[in-house]
Amino acid sequence: MKKVFILHLLPLEYYPPVTNLLDIIHQRKPFTVKVYSTHNTKHRPVYNRASIPVYRSDYPAYVANPLLKIWAYLQLVIKPLWYMWRFRPDAILYYEPHSAAPAYLYKRYFRSRVKVFIHNHEYYAPEEFNEAAMGSIRFFHHLERTYLYKKAVWISQTNRQRLALFHKDYPFIPSQVLHTLANYPPESWQKHRKSRLASPRVRLLYIGALSFENTHIKSVVDFVLQHQDQMSLDIYAYNVSQEVQQFLEGQDEEVIRYFKAGVNYIDIPNIAQSFDIGLVLYNGHNLNYIYNAPNKLFEYLACGLNVWVPEELAGCRPYLNSQNRPQVLSLNYNELDSSLISTHLASLELPLMNTTYYCNQELQPLIQALS
Known part of the structure; x- marks a missing residue:
């Protein structure tokens, strides 16, 4: 069975689209999966599924002490690398530039054959990475732009408009790598x-x-x-x-x-x-x-x-x-x-229309590609 490692270095619990994906994987078990994320600090119920190990550390932005903040950054790179080295995944799926560094290091220096999948919850205009608050994210994005975007087999945005903006920003990415993946509920x-x-x-x-x-x-x-x-x-x-x-x-x-x-x-x-x-x-x-x-x-x-x-x-x-x-x-x-x-x-007098906006169908192309 294929092995997939998911890097979501912002807390899982704030992002229902990724927990919906994990729920489907838990139910159908199309591949073996492990996840690395961070602890949520907003009292959200901790995501937990028996068949999906989720490893965590503190997210640096939520750490006040300067020394502990540096330690949190180190953990956010070293610990995912350790778990991936032990797991030896066939594919890595990472979310947002925040999660790019461990994917970059593993792909470039540990296992070049691993397939890289990237999904973006948000669209970031290039100039946004120059903002003062984006210092570390700007570096992680540099790793994406100069290496991971050229190696990835899948890069997705949440809709066609955002995808078109993204492709205009990075025209060197082949069109066949680009996909949309909307944020639908179960x-x-x-x-x-x-x-x-x-x-x-x-x-x-x-x-x-x-x-x-x-x-x-x-x-x-x-x-x-x-x-x-x-x-x-x-x-x-x-x-x-x-x-x-x-x-x-x-x-x-x-x-x-x-x-x-x-x-x-x-x-x-x-x-x-x-x-x-x-x-x-x-x-x-x-x-x-x-x-x-x-x-x-x-x-x-x-x-x-x-x-x-x-x-x-x-x-x-x-x-x-x-x-x-x-x-x-x-x-x-x-x-x-x-x-x-x-x-x-x-x-209230209008005919009722059944919506088709459900993640069960929307996520199938990604799950099949990961499989």
Whole structure:
């Protein structure tokens, strides 16, 4: 049986697309797999599957002591190399430039025959690597750009728009190596879908990170408060700026409910079935977000919710739909008005469309290639 080593040096628990992949591998066992990641510090339930060993160390950015931070960086290179040397994988799949260094060292100096697969959760414009906060990542990306991109058999972005930007940045990469791999939820989520009925209040749901700079949270809260006899908003967010947290905690809990512990990924379908509309609030502050079709878009759809997305997110435009349920509507979040309520109520009469956005099918080309 083939052996695959997965390098995901940011904590697994913050990235459902990779844990969804691991769940499928655990269920189907198409190959033997081992994983190296880091400890999560945001109290997310630790990912654990009996058939998939996950080795971990501290992620340097979460370590305050300078000496311990250096030790964390060393561990993040040496320990994955040690486990790969013992495992002798046929393929390495690594996520994001953050994970490139161990893959580079193993491919270049330990086993040149190993096949390298790369997936990017995000799109990074080349100039972003010049930012002060990207010092170590800039070096890791140098290893990618000068060596790994030329050796990889698979490089993927989450959608065609991001892939086109990426290929424009690195035109030397052969087209046959490039793929899209969208961030879809498990197919099992569809069993939680329920028929939507008109209710006294339209219930809005938001799950995800929040800041005033990068999201439309202030606009949507103001809108709901203006129509609080007809609407309510529940927010599940553990990654929130202090200013936003204080703002949300100061709201009327009958109208705006804020759950600062967030929600466990596996619990989203049970929670979502009580709501009418899922919100995407990113404001497109850079190219990565402009060409973003966020996980939550597909997770809301899988749960049968209508979805409101900001008009500036070009990555969501291929999924816009006003003719069937669940709808995906593009909004100007700076000019929300009461007609949205009647639009939602009218949508309850539309035919129900079964979504096809599930990871079980989406991940098959990658799994087959790894096998």
